Amino acid sequence: MKRVVITGAGTINALGADVPATLEAMREGRCGIGELDFPDVDRLSIRIGGQVRGYDPVARFNRQQLALYDRFTQFTLIAAREAIGQAGLEFNGELAARTGVILGNSGGGMTTLDENYRTVYEEGKNRVHPFVVPKLMNNAAASHLSMEFNLKGPTFTVSTACASSNHAMAQAFQMVHGGLTPVMVTGGSESMLCFGGVKAWEGLRVMSRDACRPFSANRNGMVQGEGAAIFVFEDLEHARKRGAEILAEVVGFAMTSDASDIVMPSKQGAARAIAGALRDARVNREEVGYINAHGTGTAANDKTECAAVADVFGAHADKLMITSTKSMHAHLIGATGAVELLACIMALRDGVIAPTIGYEEPDPECALDVVPNEAREAKVEVALSNAFAFGGLNAVLALRRFA
Amino acid sequence: MSSIQDRVIEIIAEQAVLEPSDISLDSTLEELGIDSLGLVESIFAIEEAFDISVPFNANEPEKSDFDISSVRSIIAGIERLIAEQA
Numbered sequence: 001m002k003r004v005v006i007t008g009a010g011t012i013n014a015l016g017a018d019v020p021a022t023l024e025a026m027r028e029g030r031c032g033i034g035e036l037d038f039p040d041v042d043r044l045s046i047r048i049g050g051q052v053r054g055y056d057p058v059a060r061f062n063r064q065q066l067a068l069y070d071r072f073t074q075f076t077l078i079a080a081r082e083a084i085g086q087a088g089l090e091f092n093g094e095l096a097a098r099t100g101v102i103l104g105n106s107g108g109g110m111t112t113l114d115e116n117y118r119t120v121y122e123e124g125k126n127r128v129h130p131f132v133v134p135k136l137m138n139n140a141a142a143s144h145l146s147m148e149f150n151l152k153g154p155t156f157t158v159s160t161a162c163a164s165s166n167h168a169m170a171q172a173f174q175m176v177h178g179g180l181t182p183v184m185v186t187g188g189s190e191s192m193l194c195f196g197g198v199k200a201w202e203g204l205r206v207m208s209r210d211a212c213r214p215f216s217a218n219r220n221g222m223v224q225g226e227g228a229a230i231f232v233f234e235d236l237e238h239a240r241k242r243g244a245e246i247l248a249e250v251v252g253f254a255m256t257s258d259a260s261d262i263v264m265p266s267k268q269g270a271a272r273a274i275a276g277a278l279r280d281a282r283v284n285r286e287e288v289g290y291i292n293a294h295g296t297g298t299a300a301n302d303k304t305e306c307a308a309v310a311d312v313f314g315a316h317a318d319k320l321m322i323t324s325t326k327s328m329h330a331h332l333i334g335a336t337g338a339v340e341l342l343a344c345i346m347a348l349r350d351g352v353i354a355p356t357i358g359y360e361e362p363d364p365e366c367a368l369d370v371v372p373n374e375a376r377e378a379k380v381e382v383a384l385s386n387a388f389a390f391g392g393l394n395a396v397l398a399l400r401r402f403a
Numbered sequence: 404m405s406s407i408q409d410r411v412i413e414i415i416a417e418q419a420v421l422e423p424s425d426i427s428l429d430s431t432l433e434e435l436g437i438d439s440l441g442l443v444e445s446i447f448a449i450e451e452a453f454d455i456s457v458p459f460n461a462n463e464p465e466k467s468d469f470d471i472s473s474v475r476s477i478i479a480g481i482e483r484l485i486a487e488q489a
Contacts, residue, residue, distance in 0.1 A: 205460055
């Protein structure tokens with residue numbers, strides 16, 4: 001089996017318009033959550049989110065492109081340009097034919113849907129723009145990414161709600177690991193921050209009106225974010241031959257289904273995914289120094305996740321660090337695992353653990369080292385990234401420091 | 404006020420797949436087999452029926468200014484909200 005390494009990373013999210021800005025914000029424990037700004041926000045009861053600010057689409061894309069690119073596609077391409085630029089790969093011939101794109105996404109072109117529903121239902125118009133369908137489809141971002149970079153291998157979008165990116169990256173890992181292709185472009189993108197997107201979430205009554213405070217006893221719900229993160233996964237030998245810089249190694253993953261409830265998480269399902277990833281990666285639990293938690297800041301997730309971690313790691317659970325960076329960039333739903341992988345790379349490569357900010361009161365049901373409020377320096381050999389989705393679908397990735 | 408009570412019991416009964424006559428004022432939602440999703444759905448139905456807004460966050464039901472410990476407390480809460488929001 002091939003060893004799989006990450007040779008490029010790119011992002012745009014509420015913390016920054018690229019990877020260095022995002023990692024700097026994570027190191028400083030900065031919060032990207034603020035007042036939402038879009039039409040009809042005054043009709044929402046939830047008015048905060050991790051919105052991408054200071055972003056001018058016209059500076060990045062031309063008029064023809066913007067007619068076809070929903071916000072989630074725009075974010076994807078911005079992140080992909082950074083990732084592929086860092087990897088330094090050009091896709092021609094055999095490499096182009098084999099390299100594909102697997103992305104996670106949950107809502108598709110939610111802003112496009114919202115705007116066009118408004119056109120037909122609210123404004124009573126009987127005509128919509130001809131590109132509504134190609135703009136809103138969930139695979140639009142993966143397709144445009146493949147077109148921009150001439151990637152002609154296996155390309156598709158995975159949609160498993162909050163675990164979409166982890167499922168997608170696990171698939172990409174598997175393809176490189178199995179020797180199907182030397183390179184895959186993977187990650188996730190999401191943009192649900194529009195009136196209809198937030199209104200739908202509001203209905204479930206799990207959203208916080210003031211902050212995302214994972215693991216804190218006074219947490220009161222999740223906060224939505226938007227953005228994308230894209231990675232280049234590459235066969236180690238292929239990367240070595242061309243002298244590529246290696247950010248980290250992906251060593252394994254596991255996926256499970258709770259098969260129990262459409263929204264309530266299950267400790268067993270989460271624990272099986274965590275334990276499965278360790279087994280797949282052939283790492284001892286004592287080697288794990290950092291877990292990027294799913295850590296949504298809801299009452300249900302955080303205590304279930306901590307119980308699952310305690311079950312899998314036993315006494316070692318008290319020695320490892322587990323943080324939720326959603327406290328800073330908010331919950332990017334289908335893109336969240338991708339943005340959170342950046343925190344794992346920072347832990348492994350830079351030896352800096354992104355904190356759980358907004359932490360105010362210890363919760364006895366979440367009694368792990370959540371690195372409250374301030375980043376910490378620590379040498380980490382193995383990091384895990386958890387994602388536990390609505391629908392009871394779990395995906396955990398394992399990464400190792402590349403030395 | 405009894406019409407509010409009847410209507411709330413109807414909504415809860417529908418959610419619990421029971422007859423309204425099977426619902427006692429002292430029943431808890433748990434006893435009636437209504438889980439967290441059922442509760443959120445019932446609150447939505449109540450908001451729609453009475454055109455009110457019920458302050459309820461599923462993350463902190465005990466902190467919400469709305470007591471869901473029994474059918475009786477739910478009815479009392481709704482009567483209060485209707486009076487306040489009238």
